[in-house]
Amino acid sequence: MALWGGRFAKSAAESVRNFTESISYDRRLYKHDIQGSQAHARMLAEAGIIPAASAEAICAELDRIRERIEKGDFTFSSELEDIHMHIESALIEKLGDEGARVHTARSRNDQVNLDIRLYLRDEILAIADAIRSLQKALVEQAQKNKRTILPGFTHLQHAQPVLMAHHLLAYAEMFERDIGRLLDARKRLNVLPLGSGAIAGTTLPIDREFVRKALDFPAMSRNSMDAVASRDFTCEVLAALSIFAMNISRLSEDLILWMSQEFSFMVFSDAFCTGSSLMPQKKNPDIAEISRGKTGRIYGSLMSILTICKGLPLTYNRDLQEDKEGLFDAIDTVHGILSVYPEMIRTMTVFPDRMLQAASDPGLMATDLAEELVRKGVPFRHAHHKVGSLVRFAAEHGKKLNEVTLEEMKSVFPEADEEMLKLFSPERAVEKRDVFGATGYRQVEQQLEFWNRHLAEKPEV
Numbered sequence: 001m002a003l004w005g006g007r008f009a010k011s012a013a014e015s016v017r018n019f020t021e022s023i024s025y026d027r028r029l030y031k032h033d034i035q036g037s038q039a040h041a042r043m044l045a046e047a048g049i050i051p052a053a054s055a056e057a058i059c060a061e062l063d064r065i066r067e068r069i070e071k072g073d074f075t076f077s078s079e080l081e082d083i084h085m086h087i088e089s090a091l092i093e094k095l096g097d098e099g100a101r102v103h104t105a106r107s108r109n110d111q112v113n114l115d116i117r118l119y120l121r122d123e124i125l126a127i128a129d130a131i132r133s134l135q136k137a138l139v140e141q142a143q144k145n146k147r148t149i150l151p152g153f154t155h156l157q158h159a160q161p162v163l164m165a166h167h168l169l170a171y172a173e174m175f176e177r178d179i180g181r182l183l184d185a186r187k188r189l190n191v192l193p194l195g196s197g198a199i200a201g202t203t204l205p206i207d208r209e210f211v212r213k214a215l216d217f218p219a220m221s222r223n224s225m226d227a228v229a230s231r232d233f234t235c236e237v238l239a240a241l242s243i244f245a246m247n248i249s250r251l252s253e254d255l256i257l258w259m260s261q262e263f264s265f266m267v268f269s270d271a272f273c274t275g276s277s278l279m280p281q282k283k284n285p286d287i288a289e290i291s292r293g294k295t296g297r298i299y300g301s302l303m304s305i306l307t308i309c310k311g312l313p314l315t316y317n318r319d320l321q322e323d324k325e326g327l328f329d330a331i332d333t334v335h336g337i338l339s340v341y342p343e344m345i346r347t348m349t350v351f352p353d354r355m356l357q358a359a360s361d362p363g364l365m366a367t368d369l370a371e372e373l374v375r376k377g378v379p380f381r382h383a384h385h386k387v388g389s390l391v392r393f394a395a396e397h398g399k400k401l402n403e404v405t406l407e408e409m410k411s412v413f414p415e416a417d418e419e420m421l422k423l424f425s426p427e428r429a430v431e432k433r434d435v436f437g438a439t440g441y442r443q444v445e446q447q448l449e450f451w452n453r454h455l456a457e458k459p460e461v
């Protein structure tokens, strides 16, 4: 009979148990469930609600249950709905009446909420750490390519030459904000919900402050109804993970393009590619592709939790049991991506000659020519027009921009001079972009210094 079996004449049908169970996935909360129960039991004894000896027995037995679970020496079954029931039943089985005191002044509604918060508190730090490893790999590759020039793209058309380091460090920036969003969500979820009971608190004289300190929460929930009903913290974490996945997906797309035969800018190490079962010549960027693909399921989990919560009246509704699978899946997926990505970035082979060649089209320096005219006092809009005319002139004469002679240039705009003929080098184009945040060598060197310093520091939580 279930722990709540008192008012029921029959036990639930097997099909019902199978349909309503969450033990198949919430068992991963066991450690946090035990941590919460131990703090709760100690508090009950401190407050004189249960005997001190019972609390001691409960805490010691919970330690043993944890060990049993970790050794694989604990039976999980859909007879008992969830991890909370499993652990409480095991406690009662060993301790009898003493174990039957642990759930005093507590509901699974505040208990499950506590467990998810404790779990996410740990997971977020682990993910932030893993994202930092990815940033380190990007910075390492950027360091090696701080003089490698490739075409920067807008509209996936060649735009202006940029340093490969600059391109890679753009992703380091995005991932920094991802870490920021996760840590920010962590601050908001780092609140003790236990003590809210099923919905309205308890008539017993519990000491929530004791539990808050024991579990190291900076704050406790002010409203018991909010505490048991809300999963906006799960939404926030999934939103942050979705944005991270979006960023990973964009990086993946860049790398997949770069490795295509048309680009041939780089290639992943054999250890990070797979072949085709049919075409012997193939070497595919599957890790980047799978990561791009997995973004879909992370978005799916976000959509799922938002939809689960949207029509729910206060407070706890069983729908909320559906909060966990998507969350766990998203966390596992992100860990999966981060278990391969840093090494894949570290071990890729870059082809700087190929990149430079692609960036050497003199058309990419057309803006530089317009800016040169600005230096001579020409208003930018006019300068833009004049260079546009030169581009047309060159095209009509079957020439590249750097093949136009001084006389020809002068025929299009009289401000033309010798110096302007030297603008068509991608190295110069990079070198001259020396404003803060730009792709210039000096600027990128400073970015690298920032990242090396920043990633050596201990992250602030």
Ligand code: ARG
Binding pocket: 022, 026, 081, 082, 108, 109, 112, 318, 320, 321, 322
């Ligand atoms: N298994 C449930 C969940 O994951 C625990 C809370 C159940 N509470 C209830 N009153 N049935 O949400």
